[in-house]
Amino acid sequence: MANTIERPLDLLNMSKGKEVLVQVKSDRQFVGTLKAFDIHINVVLDNAKELENGEVKKSIGLTFLRGDTIIFISPASTSK
Amino acid sequence: MANTIERPLDLLNMSKGKEVLVQVKSDRQFVGTLKAFDIHINVVLDNAKELENGEVKKSIGLTFLRGDTIIFISPASTSK
Amino acid sequence: MANTIERPLDLLNMSKGKEVLVQVKSDRQFVGTLKAFDIHINVVLDNAKELENGEVKKSIGLTFLRGDTIIFISPASTSK
Amino acid sequence: MANTIERPLDLLNMSKGKEVLVQVKSDRQFVGTLKAFDIHINVVLDNAKELENGEVKKSIGLTFLRGDTIIFISPASTSK
Amino acid sequence: MANTIERPLDLLNMSKGKEVLVQVKSDRQFVGTLKAFDIHINVVLDNAKELENGEVKKSIGLTFLRGDTIIFISPASTSK
Amino acid sequence: MANTIERPLDLLNMSKGKEVLVQVKSDRQFVGTLKAFDIHINVVLDNAKELENGEVKKSIGLTFLRGDTIIFISPASTSK
Amino acid sequence: MANTIERPLDLLNMSKGKEVLVQVKSDRQFVGTLKAFDIHINVVLDNAKELENGEVKKSIGLTFLRGDTIIFISPASTSK
Numbered sequence: 001m002a003n004t005i006e007r008p009l010d011l012l013n014m015s016k017g018k019e020v021l022v023q024v025k026s027d028r029q030f031v032g033t034l035k036a037f038d039i040h041i042n043v044v045l046d047n048a049k050e051l052e053n054g055e056v057k058k059s060i061g062l063t064f065l066r067g068d069t070i071i072f073i074s075p076a077s078t079s080k
Numbered sequence: 081m082a083n084t085i086e087r088p089l090d091l092l093n094m095s096k097g098k099e100v101l102v103q104v105k106s107d108r109q110f111v112g113t114l115k116a117f118d119i120h121i122n123v124v125l126d127n128a129k130e131l132e133n134g135e136v137k138k139s140i141g142l143t144f145l146r147g148d149t150i151i152f153i154s155p156a157s158t159s160k
Numbered sequence: 161m162a163n164t165i166e167r168p169l170d171l172l173n174m175s176k177g178k179e180v181l182v183q184v185k186s187d188r189q190f191v192g193t194l195k196a197f198d199i200h201i202n203v204v205l206d207n208a209k210e211l212e213n214g215e216v217k218k219s220i221g222l223t224f225l226r227g228d229t230i231i232f233i234s235p236a237s238t239s240k
Numbered sequence: 241m242a243n244t245i246e247r248p249l250d251l252l253n254m255s256k257g258k259e260v261l262v263q264v265k266s267d268r269q270f271v272g273t274l275k276a277f278d279i280h281i282n283v284v285l286d287n288a289k290e291l292e293n294g295e296v297k298k299s300i301g302l303t304f305l306r307g308d309t310i311i312f313i314s315p316a317s318t319s320k
Numbered sequence: 321m322a323n324t325i326e327r328p329l330d331l332l333n334m335s336k337g338k339e340v341l342v343q344v345k346s347d348r349q350f351v352g353t354l355k356a357f358d359i360h361i362n363v364v365l366d367n368a369k370e371l372e373n374g375e376v377k378k379s380i381g382l383t384f385l386r387g388d389t390i391i392f393i394s395p396a397s398t399s400k
Numbered sequence: 401m402a403n404t405i406e407r408p409l410d411l412l413n414m415s416k417g418k419e420v421l422v423q424v425k426s427d428r429q430f431v432g433t434l435k436a437f438d439i440h441i442n443v444v445l446d447n448a449k450e451l452e453n454g455e456v457k458k459s460i461g462l463t464f465l466r467g468d469t470i471i472f473i474s475p476a477s478t479s480k
Numbered sequence: 481m482a483n484t485i486e487r488p489l490d491l492l493n494m495s496k497g498k499e500v501l502v503q504v505k506s507d508r509q510f511v512g513t514l515k516a517f518d519i520h521i522n523v524v525l526d527n528a529k530e531l532e533n534g535e536v537k538k539s540i541g542l543t544f545l546r547g548d549t550i551i552f553i554s555p556a557s558t559s560k
Binding site (some may be wrong): 325326327329330331332341345361371386387390391392393394395397 | 500506515518522523526541543544545
């Protein structure tokens with residue numbers, strides 16, 4: 001999967017429809033299915049869940065996340 | 081609902097007239113009916129209430145929220 | 161009032177000449193009559209008062225507030 | 241004075257040559273005569289004094305204040 | 321390696337396919353293979369690992385890091 | 401001196417070659433001779449000294465200060 | 481050296497190939513040979529070392545530093 005990535009947004013494009021982990025500022029984490037993103041790295045997650053210390057804290061369903069607050073986005077299938 | 085979202089702003093467009101949960105920086109949360117938004121993610125909520133630890137803290141009615149302070153916006157009907 | 165709002169700035173336009181509550185970063189709040197605003201959400205309040213825990217702390221008269229520090233603006237007449 | 245303000249910068253224009261109170265981030269306050277401002281809300285104060293808890297802490301004379309750090313600017317004559 | 325660097329992005333270009341150390345704000349560090357970057361310094365790391373005090377805290381696989389949160393990026397082979 | 405200032409940058413222009421006090425975020429202060437500035441308020445100081453509580457903490461010679469971190473710049477000769 | 485500086489970036493240009501001290505936000509300092517910079521004040525240092533309280537904490541070799549985090553850059557030869 002990594003070999004076809006030429007620009008950073010390629011990874012987000014390849015992750016559409018897949019589960020991703022999103023780390024935002026102030027120690028919040030979200031997991032959910034990546035539905036959409038734009039060049040500001042605004043993203044929409046489906047079946048989003050907020051995590052605290054790796055545990056599900058709250059289900060928040062469909063969610064729009066502002067790009068400005070995001071630290072990293074990682075497709076869940078690639079973590080070990 | 082999630083299947084018709086191609087760009088992040090589509091979710092906000094579909095959420096107009098519906099109740100949304102808005103998380104802003106410094107741990108403030110608002111619920112209210114989404115009346116309007118723009119590309120800066122400035123939003124107007126009707127019947128907005130400020131929450132603290134999930135409890136209603138204050139009713140603030142019609143409210144303009146600056147996009148720059150927003151972390152996420154989630155239509156209330158999609159949370160579980 | 162809410163039904164004629166199509167864009168977020170419409171609410172600010174409708175609130176001109178009326179009392180608004182302005183929440184800024186670092187827990188400051190102001191109430192005053194909205195005299196003017198621009199697209200950066202810079203605003204001018206007349207008869208502005210700074211609040212602390214809902215109590216008037218100081219009268220600061222005519223005041224220019226930089227948009228960048230604003231979290232929300234709410235017309236006072238719509239809160240309950 | 242308030243009735244001739246159509247845009248936020250009008251208040252700054254009308255305050256030239258007058259004493260203003262400038263609140264910046266991290267709880268610093270300045271008073272001084274407003275000499276100049278630009279669209280970034282950079283301002284120059286003459287006879288500027290830094291305040292701490294409403295008391296003069298230091299005289300800093302002619303001073304350039306970067307707009308980015310400013311929360312509000314209020315002509316001193318309008319506070320009560 | 322350093323002698324062929326004329327612009328800062330040259331170093332990132334030369335580091336593609338190599339292991340880099342990425343320091344982000346709020347004391348997080350990542351190591352991983354640099355797959356891609358853009359002018360916003362958004363980067364994609366492969367086999368990314370989050371570090372805490374120099375120890376591997378978590379493997380997060382392929383990861384998109386937003387440029388806005390990055391302090392420095394250093395090719396691992398050049399540290400001593 | 402103050403009477404010829406029409407725009408904020410006029411003060412910086414008039415202060416070239418003179419000693420200025422520069423306050424930056426996170427409570428750092430610098431004094432030095434203003435050699436150059438640009439519209440981003442990046443400045444170069446010669447014979448710069450970092451101050452702590454008004455005392456010289458360190459001499460850092462010629463120094464480039466990024467505008468983004470600056471709160472105020474004041475020509476030393478105008479403080480009383 | 482200072483007399484030929486007309487714009488702030490002139491100092492960075494004259495410091496290429498020389499040792500500089502770079503202060504970034506959140507109290508980190510780096511020393512290293514300035515290899516490159518751009519208008520965003522992104523810089524590349526060679527033989528970079530991270531300092532803590534003036535002591536070398538870690539050698540990080542060739543390093544790309546994002547301009548947005550930088551407070552000041554000072555050529556080491558000019559400090560006293």
